[in-house]
Amino acid sequence: MRVLITGGAGFIGANLCAFLTGFPGVRGVVALDDLSTGSAANLEGSSAELVEGSILDRPLLDQLAAAADTVVHLAARPSVPRSLADPVASHDVNATGTMNVLEACRASGAHLILASSSSVYGDTEVTPKHEDLATRPLSPYGASKLAAEAYTLAYGSSFGLPVLPLRFFNVYGPLQAAGHAYAAVIPAFVDAALRGEPVTVHGDGEQTRDFTYVGTVVRLLADAALRRVTSPAPVNLAFGTRITVNHLVTLIGEILGKPPATRHVPARVGDVRHSQAACDQLTRLFPSVDPVPLGDGLKHTVAWF
Ligand code: NAD
Structure with missing residues (x-):
């Protein structure tokens, strides 16, 4: 493969590149990234070939997809705040870029795994979030991911x-960047706590998130690629184990042996209050999946810093 x-x-x-290196049945891994x-340094220790280029470059995508059995489409301008700063750039990469990937896969017949996002649900009091819930993205990022997902489903139904x-x-998990304005909550908290600085909590900290360790995600993606798993509908990738942001601070403090100080700032525009996945569709497609518990994943993450 x-x-x-x-x-x-x-x-x-x-x-994922590191996990697939030497994986039985995998003959070659190409990473396309602008x-x-x-960063290229993230690929040290993996045998993946890095092609520096953009998913907005159709001829390049066509060429690379023609040589692939499966395309795992992760390229995006991630993060809600980044999309608020430049919504058009998020649309270009996340929606138009996905169209390019779909066209390349249509030409080559490659299997496509798309990274959509829980942000497509928007804010709803309903938890856990089942895939049948109405989608109401709150941010341009969520809207661009919903467009990518809708096109992907349409290419499945229209073109097989x-x-x-x-x-x-x-x-x-490891390799998730901290120290920049758009950092995700766990690397931002671990980084601040290790430097002895207060962690910045948006709002009251009672918002909840459903965290999945990256090791679990890449094992699942590899399995999906090898078994060529498909679905005619979106599938949540999380395990329904939500915790509050305040509890997350406590867990990180327990691992570090010292509770971090906290600094509260106003809640961010575009952030949802509660996030928890229904995972029955995921476990139906991946019955042997065994997620890494949050405590263990946090220890691996802290050890990586
Ligand atoms: P990331 O920013 O680390 O990875 C995205 C990669 O895409 C980067 O290496 C970036 O350089 C590359 N990229 C951006 N624009 C590109 C372009 N035009 N052409 C080629 N490469 C381009 O983010 P991540 O956390 O690894 O996220 C991977 C995917 O998963 C994204 O699609 C993201 O929206 C989605 N996702 C991630 C999370 C999460 O918690 N990390 C949650 C929901 C969805």
Whole structure:
């Protein structure tokens, strides 16, 4: 099996490249990345070939997808705040870029696994969030992910493209960058706590998130690629184990042996209050999946810093 990973030099992509290195049945891994948020250094220790380029480059995508059995499409301008700062740029990469990937897969017949996002649900009091819930994205990021997902499903139904649209919730683990304005909550908290600075909590900290360790995600993506798993509907990728942000601070403090100080700032526009996945569709497609518990995943993450 030959795998093309768009966004392969990013956090999840580079973890997937490392996991697939030497994996039985995998003959080649190519990471296509424009290095806008990813980095070549993330691929040290993996045998993936890095092609520096953009998913907005159709001829390049066509060429790379023609040589792939599966495309794992992770390239995106991630983060809600980044999309508020420049909604058009998020649309270009996340929606138009996904159209390019779909066209390349249509031409080559490659199996496509799409990284969609829980942000497509928007704010709803309903938890856990089942895939049948109405989607009401609160941010341009969520809207661009919903467009990508809708096109992916339409290519599946219209052209028979083998597709698997996965709605990632909060993924965390080694290689997730901290120290920048758009950092995700776990690396931001661990980084601040290790430097002895207060962690910044948006709002009252009682908002909840459903965290999945990146090691669990890449094992699942590899399994999906090898078994060519498809779905005619989106599938949540998380396990329904939500915790509050305040509890997360406590857990990180327990691992570090010292509770971090906290600094509260106003809640962010576009952030949802509660996030928890229904995971029955995921476990139906991946019955042997065994997620890494949050405590263990946090220890691995802290050890990586
Ligand atoms: P990341 O920023 O680390 O990875 C995205 C990668 O895409 C980066 O390496 C970046 O350089 C690359 N990229 C951006 N624009 C590109 C372009 N035009 N052409 C080629 N490469 C480009 O983010 P991540 O956390 O690894 O996220 C991977 C995917 O999962 C994204 O699609 C993201 O929206 C989705 N997702 C992630 C999470 C999470 O918790 N990390 C949650 C929901 C969805």
